[in-house]
Amino acid sequence: MGYHIDRVLRLHLRFYQLLGLHGLPLPGDAHPSRKAWLLQFWAGCLLTGFSTIAFVCLTSDDDYLYHDDAFSCFNDGMKYGFAEMAVLSIYGETLPGQRYHLARFWQLYGARTPPAGTLRQQLVQHRRYLIQLYGLVFLELVLLCLFVSVQDISHHILLFWSTFQPFVFLVHLRNTQFLLHLELLRQQLVQLECELGLLVEYSSFASVAASFAGFEDYLRRRVREKQLMYERIYELCISFSRAFSYSVLTVLLMIYIRITVDCYFLYYTIYMSIDNIDYYMLMPAVMQIPAFLYASQSCMQMVPRIAYQLHNILTTSSALSLQIQNFSLQILHEPVRIDCLGIIVLDNHLLTRIACAVCTYIIFTVQLMPKLSGSSI
């Protein structure tokens, strides 16, 4: 793996390796193959651990689930089930079959970019990701501490949260991992756009003041380089969506299901007047989806901007305009489009849909509640 990444990324990738989320040896590791095998093994262990937890929770008649009425029990079960699905897909993707694409992603990325020099530069470069990651984790921890301190722990709550919280942490960290990759992708796109902008300036400048023999040819070659860059960025996007295809879907599903179910419990606790404030724990989950969607949308928004810059280049020779047409056709052929398995495009429009769906589900549950509690098995 002949690529090099800067220190910040290295640190965080180590972190993900520790959680078994990043199944690749970092560059510069001693004997990478053994490292890879170790990582797989570790991922397998974690997977089995989580699965056993989920299985126990789903089967045992101790009240991991809320057993007072059938519907709430069903909801809790659904939460666990989807969490298990998410974990399965996550660790399934660290196994060799999917790992190829991830490796390709990092290879392409590392080959693309010279790492920024100083640590501060790196921090500035990745600040979006860092802010999101640490903000979310910090919020989660604070809420957890608040919860533990304020809430008087009953048996059910203890069991439930002690088993369910690891899933939540894992899934949210996976989500931040998506954020990391998307952020890198976005950086590439932004850089491409800026360079195109420079080319635009040159061309305009040359058209007014100083043009010289062969400037057109030089510009054309520049455009060609940009074309290659775009091609590689597209490859990045493809490999990202292949590497994380299933887990994107399942992670989003799990968070979504959790939000709906917890909203139901929120209403339920108010309705049954139980003093239980665990629905404050919902906050980070609510923050997660918009963060991810916003990142992906900011990636997808860059493409038309690039086309815009591209067409702003003043063309005087036919060769250059031919190149530019070629580039725009290429952009038409290779739209950077982030969707989970092609099922749905991940942009803010999805956000409105999700909100509307959650409202609907809440309405159902609110109306079903008295009946089901009346006629529980």
Added chain:
Amino acid sequence: MHFRNWWLSEELASTINTLTNLYQQHLNPHDFNDCLSFDNYIIYKGLSIWLEVASMFVMRYGLSPPISFKLFLGLVGVMAVQMSILLIGMHFHLAVLYIYRSVWIVNRELLTLANQLRMWNIRSSPRVQELHCLYSRLLGLSNRLGALYDYQMTLFMISLLSVNILSIFYMIVYCISLKKILTFALAINFIQALAINLMDFWLSIAVCDLAERQGRATSAILKLFNDIPELEVDLDRSINDFALFCCHRRLRFNHCGLFYVHNAMGFRMIVACVLYLIYLVQFDYMNL
């Protein structure tokens, strides 16, 4: 909303300035006289603003008991806030209308160019290049505008819709459930307020839709260049560039990525409103 407005004010100023000097540079030579829909929409917009204000007055005086001083102060405050909101909306729409008009002028230029090429067979003209860069600058402006106003406009639309739903709902509750007899003045108040709200909402959609249709017309007009025999090579090339550009960037108004604003969107919004209204009525119906 105001905060964001203030926050981005200098960006806004720069945008407006670019728009104006764009006009001074390129568009002033052309006459705007026969751009009818532009004038109509300007008139509608101003009318709707005044009507809003008037209807607010009428509502307040129609509903409220004889005015005390505090109440009056409160009224004035509310009115001021609403006025400012409306004015922000109006700014956005005026800007959109200006963009629309310049795009319209670009289209007209293209049309005349096409006809010239067809009638007196001139085989080359530099106009297309200029129009192309003009169009691209317009697009850039429209994007900046959208980025400037997105939150305000989203809030604006949402508030309008919710006001409509709630007002109808309360009206129905008032006159059916509470078995109150509906006085004529009240009905008039309510209906005019509702109508004016709807009109304002629909204007805010129709303006964007107008601009968008104009943008689509550009690429449709570019098709007219197809059937002109033996064009100059570079003219042909620039036309192709223009066409590719049009199919990459289209003139669309997207409010913070949540939704594009055009007629279909407005239609869907209104359908959703009707649905929610019906549910509200049902809840109310069975609570009796």
Added chain:
Amino acid sequence: MSPNSWVIEMAAHKSRLQVRRSLSPHPHALGSDAFVRSPHAPVGNPVFEDIGTILSVLKASGLLPIYEQVSSFEVGPPTRTNEFYSFFVRGVVHALTIFNIYSLMTPNGAKLFISLRETDNVNQWIELLLCILTYTLTVFVCARNTKCIIQIMNEILKLDQEVLRQFGVALSNNCNFSIKFLLLIAACQAYIIFIRIHVLDGVITPTTYILIGFYAIQNGLTATYIVFASALLRIVCIRFQFVNRLLNGYSYAQLLGKSRRQLQSHMESFPEDSLFIYRTHNRLLRIYKSINECCSLIIVCFLGYSFYTVTTNWYNLFVQITNNKGVISSHIMQWCLAWLCLHTALLTLLSRSCGATTNEANITSQILARVYGKSKEFQNIIDKFLTKSIKQEVQFTAYGFFAIDNSTLFKIFSAVTTYLVILIQFKQLEDSKLEEQLQETN
């Protein structure tokens, strides 16, 4: 396109025609004209002869202008007497509408309502009002679009003229479905009137007769207008098909078997044909757009109206089937079924014709992509069109609200289910309220 650019385009287009005539003196022009004149002069309008019945109906009802036929390829504006006639008819229509609304307010209008439940009455009120609104709007829009429609006809005729001159092909448009639909509409309306009058009990005042009759006429005329619109669309669709067939002659499949010589001789006529094809395509698109602009408001109203009618009729059927009294009145069943078949047929016709036309318009670029451009100029000719038709799919939109094509039926029926469920809930609400009142009385 915005109307003003449209005007410019029209002017340009006319001048272009003259230019073409002056530039290219057609040796066979006279002969072709003679050939054109001779068969068609007695028959009359070659294009619109097979939708003549619809045209006559609409003309008689003042929805269409009674245009003069200048030549066999041009129609002129109506004469003054005919204009006056149309004005008069419209005035009568509006008067009748006002009279109807007035008489609906009066108690003997209330006899029209069959069911007792208030939800149903509300439904029928909304239905009646929608029908009246639709028809009035149709009349208004038609009165406004007189010139536009004549322009469309002229465009189509000019197109035929050119096709005839270039290829000697007189395009036939098989719009025979229009007559069938006319018959269907008339039959359904008559049947509905009959059932209505049969169901009504007590003494029937002439105002009631006028009410019912005018109601039926409104429905029938609106439906007829929809059929007319779809017939126009069919005509345009056939033109598109002609263009596509012309283009298809140059695609790979035809060229596979041939030798290079034949290929040369085959392809050499491509450039001017391509010019003609592009121009025709542009003009067809323009016609299509203008038809869309003319009809879209009416179509929106009609869609809303028929959607509501279909919903209420399904709802009535549902009520009739599931009411506990066990008595199912056959009249209402027949009535609902008549409505359902009428409106479903119309919706299907509209969506199918729109879908077919849109499909034909969009498939042209795909066919062109199949043309094998051997040499450089052919490639340029092809590229010119393809570049400008990327992502430029045209749609027949209902006033920009939604696109009308084959999937519209699907959407409409999903929406029908939605509102059906809502109506059923209202019914259940009322039943529960009745039960409560009964319990309270006991």
Added chain:
Amino acid sequence: MSQVTPMVQPLLLQFQQLFFLSKVVGVLPQDLTKFRHKNVLEKSRNGMIYMLGMLALYVGLYNLLIYSFSEEDRTLKATQSTLTFVIGLFLTYIGLIMMATDQVTALFNQGKLGELYERIRVVDERLYREQCLVNNSCIAKRIRIMLVMTIIFELFILLTTYIELVDYTQWLSLLWMVSAIPTFINTLDKIWFAVSLFALKERFEAINATLEDLVTEHEKFQTWLTGDADAPEPHTADSSETQPPQYDSNLEYLYKELGGIDIGSLRGSGGKNNKVAPIAHSLNSFGESIQTPRKPHQPNPNPMMNMAHESELSNATKVEEKLNNLCQVHDEICEIGKAMNGLWSYPILSLMAYGFLIFTAQLYFLYCATRAQSIPSLFRSAKNPFITVIVLVYTSGKCIYLIYLSWKTSLASKRTGISLHKCGVVADDNLLYEIVNHLSLKLLNHSVDFSACGFFTLDMETLYGVSGGITSYLIILIQFNLAAQQAKDAIQSFNSFNDTAGLVGAATEFGNESSTLYDLVTTTMMTPSNY
């Protein structure tokens, strides 16, 4: 590798067992002996008669089955809420309808099917002439796997249901075996479709692979040409080195001139992304690419020209023919895909409707069974959750596999344009650029999208709408059921309040569901033009 033999062997060679099987159960009417000898599908009257006989037989048996099991339903009608009964009545015949649709369409298309495979064979020959080989061998494997899985599923469902839930005391219960026939035949028909679709996908991938090979070969050629192995990878190497030195003085001059402008532009764009590192990057890369004169001076500024004979991509005229042919073949494959979609459109539509309804109904009956309500006898498999799961997996697997496959195929067909552009970019040559532009314009207009009668496209985005629809209908059914139950046990206003509220919720979901359908349709309209 079957195509290495000069004569391309037809695709149908792989279809042997599938054809025999489907011939026996009467899915396809084509002639058996002709197929065995010449590997062609030809229409035959005997096959048609046989197939009609089979169809009639199935219909008769199925009706007999329904009749023999219907006395339980009479009791059901007495006891049960009308809703369940109506649903059962409505869904009883849908399997039969589906089977009939398949067989009748197969009858009508028996001629066209042969032509289809003939066209595919022609395409194979043309591909072979372009030296891109298609490997048919894995298709036979696929067919076997699918057959085995189908039979396993069917037998499992059938036997478990029979043993568990049917009282096999009286001989009439043997008729239960008939209930498996429609799904089995339908699955066979769909296997034909799926495998042919897969074959098309392979053709597309073969085209892409040839284009990619061109690219890689050319890249190797370039690296060999530029000759320095220490360059990390070819692109940056040649881009930085093919830049002739005589520009550099002017460039530095230009760069100095533009420095102010650049800084200004950066500040100006600071509002958008205020001084992020990428801009610094761009400056760096630009700067270092500016200061290239220290690099060894290349004898030839543009390596493409003189070493043309090495790589295939580097002389345009030779490669133009190949690219043209590939594009034509691509178009032909797209046409075949459309034709195939046309042949199978009604069966697919019926399959989708069937899957949707059965999925919902099965879940609903499962709910009823858990609430100890009696359910229609034909859906007795819903009494056992495990069998239900198997049934659901089987039914949804069919639908989803078809959708997934068609999605993959359209992706592969879009992929071609991408690899074409790679070719164009790697060998930058004006002539080639013109060709590539022309062809990619054509490729943009080759659309292969599979739709079910134009109602909805077979796309992954359909899954979103369908799943939303299933959940909403399910919830509505359950709520109606609850309402009916509570209407049965004596009611007071509180319950009616609740169930009406539930119905309101149901209606909400309905509205959203229709709106999701709305969005679905709009998105499917937008998908060709998403950007």
